[in-house]
Amino acid sequence: MTRLLITGGKLVNEGTLSEKDLLIKSGRIERIEDSISPPSGTEILNAEGKLVLPGLIDDQVHFREPGLTHKACIHTESQAAVAGGVTTFFEMPNVSPPTLDMERIEEKCSIAQRDSLANYAFFLGASNENLEAVKSADPSRIAGVKIFMGSSTGNMLVDEETVLEGIFRNAPTIIATHCEDTPMILANEKQARMQFGGEVPFSEHGIIRSREACLKSSSMAVELARRENAKLHVLHITTKEELGLFAPGDSRITAEACVHHLWFEESGYEELGSQIKCNPAIKTEKDRTAIREAVKEGRISVLATDHAPHTWEEKQNSYFNAPAGLPLIQHSLLIMMEMVKQGCFSLETVVERACHAPARLFQVLDRGYLREGYWADLVVVDPESQTVVGDSQLFSKCGWSPFSKEVFSNRIDFTVVSGQVAYRSGELDLGCRGQRVNFPTSRR
Numbered sequence: 001m002t003r004l005l006i007t008g009g010k011l012v013n014e015g016t017l018s019e020k021d022l023l024i025k026s027g028r029i030e031r032i033e034d035s036i037s038p039p040s041g042t043e044i045l046n047a048e049g050k051l052v053l054p055g056l057i058d059d060q061v062h063f064r065e066p067g068l069t070h071k072a073c074i075h076t077e078s079q080a081a082v083a084g085g086v087t088t089f090f091e092m093p094n095v096s097p098p099t100l101d102m103e104r105i106e107e108k109c110s111i112a113q114r115d116s117l118a119n120y121a122f123f124l125g126a127s128n129e130n131l132e133a134v135k136s137a138d139p140s141r142i143a144g145v146k147i148f149m150g151s152s153t154g155n156m157l158v159d160e161e162t163v164l165e166g167i168f169r170n171a172p173t174i175i176a177t178h179c180e181d182t183p184m185i186l187a188n189e190k191q192a193r194m195q196f197g198g199e200v201p202f203s204e205h206g207i208i209r210s211r212e213a214c215l216k217s218s219s220m221a222v223e224l225a226r227r228e229n230a231k232l233h234v235l236h237i238t239t240k241e242e243l244g245l246f247a248p249g250d251s252r253i254t255a256e257a258c259v260h261h262l263w264f265e266e267s268g269y270e271e272l273g274s275q276i277k278c279n280p281a282i283k284t285e286k287d288r289t290a291i292r293e294a295v296k297e298g299r300i301s302v303l304a305t306d307h308a309p310h311t312w313e314e315k316q317n318s319y320f321n322a323p324a325g326l327p328l329i330q331h332s333l334l335i336m337m338e339m340v341k342q343g344c345f346s347l348e349t350v351v352e353r354a355c356h357a358p359a360r361l362f363q364v365l366d367r368g369y370l371r372e373g374y375w376a377d378l379v380v381v382d383p384e385s386q387t388v389v390g391d392s393q394l395f396s397k398c399g400w401s402p403f404s405k406e407v408f409s410n411r412i413d414f415t416v417v418s419g420q421v422a423y424r425s426g427e428l429d430l431g432c433r434g435q436r437v438n439f440p441t442s443r444r
């Protein structure tokens, strides 16, 4: 039986900070106590002066496999995940071919079983044509159903009203939506072409992918969920107006915010241009402030990344040809902790929104908390050491980061995935493998 003892750390869990030892046996947390003497043969990790958090559950990532592996793959991106303290990821269906039925889900799970250092689950994608596959999906084997209610990377727009109604009425799990109104965006693109020709500045992105387009689509999703009594999670909120659609404490209609929308605002386009082009777009400073406040008050229940790597070469194209999305997962916890330092919200709130809430919302079994009997997914952070981005390796296959040279005030020391030390002082254990996440059979 392999045992691991984490000693002397400050556990941040379920709203409290407490100094405790934590004993792991056969992948699960066996005991959490003030002081534990190690049974013989136990490996000891000294966490004195360090923070011990549950591993993050990132409910929105794009790892590009199968079909887009020139950008990224499950093996490389799961390395970036564990180096960043993310122990579980839910991956999106806009790969090639898109993940539109259970057979594709199982294919992706076999790749992950072979290659992933982190725990994993995959979203079933919806399309205008696969309502039957959505209806008959096995809720215990998917993260949820993803609907692109606005077009983005990939060709997965669902815009037929009767199909949308059918999905909201019949989806056997939580529905996660990308909300931007495509006709409004197309009209704005036409306008921008008339104004700027081929040379549209990246700073126009938030005007083209407008706040009105976000609000219209998010409002429609919320209305459909209410009417059809569906469980809805609106991904990556970017405007203050949309926040009015959600209420703190509501467990059926929820919203997510992503680290780049909390970190950057429109002035960043000047220096970073295409590097921060993403959908929905980064908007104004007022929006950023309102979203940070909503994270604090619980109107936003989940913090995630929408990690979306593209190659540096692809990103060098002009506005219409540069793809949207940026690599984020290796630095998401450090970004959140930097915002804690800036006074945006507390560390306990980060743990609630990035670890506990995704576990609760998606009904993940036995993960997301530091609890006896739960899987040992955790991250040890040194609050006394810094991280200079780029000094150590970037594990994402695309090899670039919008945070290049940024200095973060914390350092990730260890990440434990299902009881295995997957990341230790800058080094990965490439032999570590995550597990498929389990969900209950009834989830509507």
Ligand code: DOR
Pocket: 062, 094, 152, 153, 178, 277, 278, 279, 280, 306, 308, 309, 323, 324, 325, 326
């Ligand atoms: O910026 C984005 N990139 N937003 C999305 O919705 C998709 C993602 C991607 O897959 O590149």
